[in-house]
Amino acid sequence: MSLDTIAFLHSLRQVAAGNDAIGRLFTLLEDEAPGRAWIAGGAVRSHVLDGYVHTKDLDVFVHAGAMPSVHALLLRHGRLESTPFGSRRWRPAGSDVYVDVMEVESFDNGVERCASMDDVLRQFDFTANALAVDIADGAFLDPVGGQRDARARVLRAVRLDYPDEPIVPGASLTRLDVLWFRFVHYAKALDFRFERHTREWVHAQRHRGDRADAFAAVFFAVAPGAADEVLARPAAEDA
Numbered sequence: 001m002s003l004d005t006i007a008f009l010h011s012l013r014q015v016a017a018g019n020d021a022i023g024r025l026f027t028l029l030e031d032e033a034p035g036r037a038w039i040a041g042g043a044v045r046s047h048v049l050d051g052y053v054h055t056k057d058l059d060v061f062v063h064a065g066a067m068p069s070v071h072a073l074l075l076r077h078g079r080l081e082s083t084p085f086g087s088r089r090w091r092p093a094g095s096d097v098y099v100d101v102m103e104v105e106s107f108d109n110g111v112e113r114c115a116s117m118d119d120v121l122r123q124f125d126f127t128a129n130a131l132a133v134d135i136a137d138g139a140f141l142d143p144v145g146g147q148r149d150a151r152a153r154v155l156r157a158v159r160l161d162y163p164d165e166p167i168v169p170g171a172s173l174t175r176l177d178v179l180w181f182r183f184v185h186y187a188k189a190l191d192f193r194f195e196r197h198t199r200e201w202v203h204a205q206r207h208r209g210d211r212a213d214a215f216a217a218v219f220f221a222v223a224p225g226a227a228d229e230v231l232a233r234p235a236a237e238d239a
Contacts (some may be wrong), residue, residue, distance in 0.1 A: 063104050184227045193235065
């Protein structure tokens, strides 16, 4: 089933309604050539699930050639910070929404560098997040079946071969720590069931739950008992 990207982009505009800074960013990105600026992740997933965008954060990916003009706009109309992964986080003036702005060619989850948005999505955490819409022309990318899984409320890992290395040099949390907590958190928050192989991995890696305080200090708190709750659900194929 194809995503109604016209409705998605309209819903996205509603998020920006009343905020001049976010409106300016979207206008700049809409003027880029197709294939150079994308909205990805939770905003697209929420539209698949509920028919509208409801999020306080947006994930924007741009190709390297578009980044200088985007970066200049971000500096003029808000505050730039760094995410825990070292990419740009923009807090636009006068808005509760924040925007993580990432360069396609610099995206690297420890497996390989990326040349395209398709490459980026194949290094996301779970398939229902691995969705993107081109801001210029509404083209929809779903390389790993994320829309199907989102509609079935299935949490399926995109891949599990990420290196167990610090998320950035010197960090105590590793890529696999973060992956484990995100799987547990989103399975509970979205009321998803794990796909069988993903469930087996989460169960086998339960020792990572001992790092809950360290994860919460950098990202967000995961509800106590969440791992037990989501692992008690039957795997998607068995339900």
